[in-house]
Amino acid sequence: MGRNISIKVARAQLDMTQKQLAERVGVSRQTMNAIEQGEYNATIKLCRAICKVLGKSLDELFGEDESDEETK
Amino acid sequence: MKKQNSNLDEMQEQKLLKIESKGFWFAFWALLAAIMIQTVVYDSTTHAIAGEWIVFMCLSIYMVICCIKNGIWDRKLKANGKTNVIVSLTSSLLCALFFAVSSYIKYDALMGSIATGIIMFISVFILTFGALTISMKIYEKKVSKMETDCDE
Numbered sequence: 718m719g720r721n722i723s724i725k726v727a728r729a730q731l732d733m734t735q736k737q738l739a740e741r742v743g744v745s746r747q748t749m750n751a752i753e754q755g756e757y758n759a760t761i762k763l764c765r766a767i768c769k770v771l772g773k774s775l776d777e778l779f780g781e782d783e784s785d786e787e788t789k
Numbered sequence: 790m791k792k793q794n795s796n797l798d799e800m801q802e803q804k805l806l807k808i809e810s811k812g813f814w815f816a817f818w819a820l821l822a823a824i825m826i827q828t829v830v831y832d833s834t835t836h837a838i839a840g841e842w843i844v845f846m847c848l849s850i851y852m853v854i855c856c857i858k859n860g861i862w863d864r865k866l867k868a869n870g871k872t873n874v875i876v877s878l879t880s881s882l883l884c885a886l887f888f889a890v891s892s893y894i895k896y897d898a899l900m901g902s903i904a905t906g907i908i909m910f911i912s913v914f915i916l917t918f919g920a921l922t923i924s925m926k927i928y929e930k931k932v933s934k935m936e937t938d939c940d941e
Contacts, residue, residue, distance in 0.1 A: 744799070745798050745801060747801075748801065760799055762799075
């Protein structure tokens, strides 16, 4: 599972720290960090909450890109 | 997404479940080891292992009931007669070996130990095979009921 750059980019666009995003979706900073690092597969419920806060679609934040396909 | 009645989020919850699962299996095997050691060490084993045996049986029965209730048999083994025979043979062989050695250590009688081993092998095989067959039938019934419920 590779790093999730999309979340980091979307967060930066909104000038939001990892801690702020974590608080908004109701998880710890460690969990948010693990999601961004690709170390934890979030549930669809949490994914949707992150999308809602960042104003992006599921596909934009969690959709598979070409680099993901190549690593499989 | 709001936190509900818990200080943990979903990842921490999953990690805690893994920790608890490892703790459970450690306690399970440690109990079995304690029972086996006491069986070898003490002459009158009934009183010595009563507490551990009750806890061990409660844990085992709890696991079997919960797994069957949820339509789960095993991660790798399939629920079929061939598996039941192999598992029963393996467990009865291990039991026979353990009780034969334990008997030899305690009483120093070779023929008696061999007889103990043979009796244990037969009785454990019958009991294990019977328990597995009954559990498998209940499991199959449960799975078929769950599948019927899904169709409706």
